[in-house]
Structure formats: C-alpha cells, structure tokens
Amino acid sequence: MKRFVMFMTALFTFLTLAYPAAFAGKYDLKSITPEVNRALKGRQARYAQLQDMKRSGLVGENNKGFTASLKGDPAAETIVAAENRDRRVIYQALVDQNSLGPSGMMDVQRVFAEVQREKAAPGEKIQGPSGSWETK
Amino acid sequence: MMKRIRKFSGILMSALLIAGCTVKAVGDPDRPITINANVVIDIRGMKETATGIEDMVAQGGTRK
Numbered sequence: 001m002k003r004f005v006m007f008m009t010a011l012f013t014f015l016t017l018a019y020p021a022a023f024a025g026k027y028d029l030k031s032i033t034p035e036v037n038r039a040l041k042g043r044q045a046r047y048a049q050l051q052d053m054k055r056s057g058l059v060g061e062n063n064k065g066f067t068a069s070l071k072g073d074p075a076a077e078t079i080v081a082a083e084n085r086d087r088r089v090i091y092q093a094l095v096d097q098n099s100l101g102p103s104g105m106m107d108v109q110r111v112f113a114e115v116q117r118e119k120a121a122p123g124e125k126i127q128g129p130s131g132s133w134e135t136k
Numbered sequence: 137m138m139k140r141i142r143k144f145s146g147i148l149m150s151a152l153l154i155a156g157c158t159v160k161a162v163g164d165p166d167r168p169i170t171i172n173a174n175v176v177i178d179i180r181g182m183k184e185t186a187t188g189i190e191d192m193v194a195q196g197g198t199r200k
Contacts, residue, residue: 004141026178027185040189044196090189100177107177108186115186119194 029090030097039086050079060125060133065091065112070125070133087112 029036050067053059058076062068066084069076091112095104117126120136127133 009144027182029189040193040196043193047193047196094182094185104177107179108182111179111182112186112190115183115190119190 027094027098027100029093031093033093035089036093039089042082042086043090046079046083050083053079054124055121057123057125060127061113061116061120063110063113063127063129063131065109065116068127 032040050059053073053076054061058069058071058073059080060068060070066087067080069080091105091108094100094108098104100107113127117128117136120126122136124136125133126136
C-alpha cells in the first residue's frame with residue numbers, strides 16, 4: 001500500500017509539473033489557411049514600412065499585441081489598421097487551432113505584446129503591462 | 137487505508153481539473169456542443185510560438 005501511495009504521489013507530481021513542461025512550445029499554426037497566409041504575407045510586405053514608422057515614433061506597440069498610431073499621421077493610421085487586421089487573423093487562428101478557449105485570445109494578445117516589447121529597438125515606443133507608454 | 141486511496145484519488149482528480157479539460161458533448165450532429173472548461177495556457181510555450189511567428193514575419197519582410 002505504501003508503494004501505491006508513492007506511485008500516486010509521483011503521478012500527481014508528474015501531471016502538475018513535468019507534463020506541462022514537456023509540452024512547452026506545442027502551440028502552432030497547425031493549418032495555414034488562405035486567410036492566415038494572406039495575413040502573414042501582408043505583414044511581411046509592410047514590415048519594412050512599419051519598422052520605419054516605429055523608428056520615427058509614429059507607431060508604437062501597445063500592451064494588447066497590436067500596433068498603435070501615436071501622432072495621428074494618416075499614412076501611419078492606414079498601416080496600423082491593416083497590420084492590426086492581419087495580426088487579429090493570426091491570433092484568432094492560434095486560439096481556434098489550439099482550442100485555447102474563450103479567454104485564449106486575451107492570453108495570446110498578452111504574450112505577443114510581451115514579445116513585441118522584447119523585440120522593440122531602442123528608441124521605439126512601447127506600452128507596458130500597466131498601460132503607460134515608454135520609449136525603449 | 138481506503139481513506140488514503142480516496143484522498144489521493146481526490147487529489148489526482150483535482151489536479152486534472154486544475155490542469156484543464158475540454159468536454160465535448162455531441163447530441164444533435166448538426167448542433168455539436170463544445171464546452172471549454174478551465175483551459176490553462178502554457179505561457180512559455182505560447183511565447184516560443186509568438187517569437188517564431190514574429191521572426192518569420194521579420195525575415196520575410198527583410199528579404200523583400
């Protein structure tokens with residue numbers, strides 16, 4: 001019986017600690033649908049222009065995983081709208097294809113926002129988790 | 137001893153519930169009901185995925 005108790009304890013530990021760790025990185029775009037493909041291609045096509053706008057302070061990365069127009073520049077507004085539309089498609093595909101549930105979108109957005117903050121170059125505008133904007 | 141078994145079974149079931157599960161109830165094939173209960177996202181895993189996607193976008197964008 002002692003063995004049984006030890007086995008159950010080991011199983012419990014594995015399920016709560018080791019099992020999730022073993023599957024880190026399991027999320028993916030499992031299927032590149034035409035819509036997702038268009039979104040990825042669209043983002044790649046405007047990447048250089050978006051980076052220029054970020055460098056000049058016209059565009060920043062908000063804390064919800066989207067870009068934000070910071071100075072009301074019409075060209076920046078257009079780019080931001082298109083970029084955010086494509087990002088939403090990609091985020092939604094991740095949520096749907098990985099069955100992340102009703103709150104999944106918020107988590108995906110939060111994680112992408114964190115990645116964007118990390119990737120931002122010095123001088124670019126980023127919004128922190130608290131909501132305050134800062135220059136990296 | 138049965139008390140111990142019951143106790144550990146309880147702990148195990150609680151762990152499974154906390155870890156998250158998806159319950160699929162299918163009655164009418166035209167109207168499948170999906171109940172997502174307590175889905176816990178592995179943030180580290182999602183961050184790796186997000187980084188991979190952003191790298192792909194950046195690399196594709198740089199090549200142009």
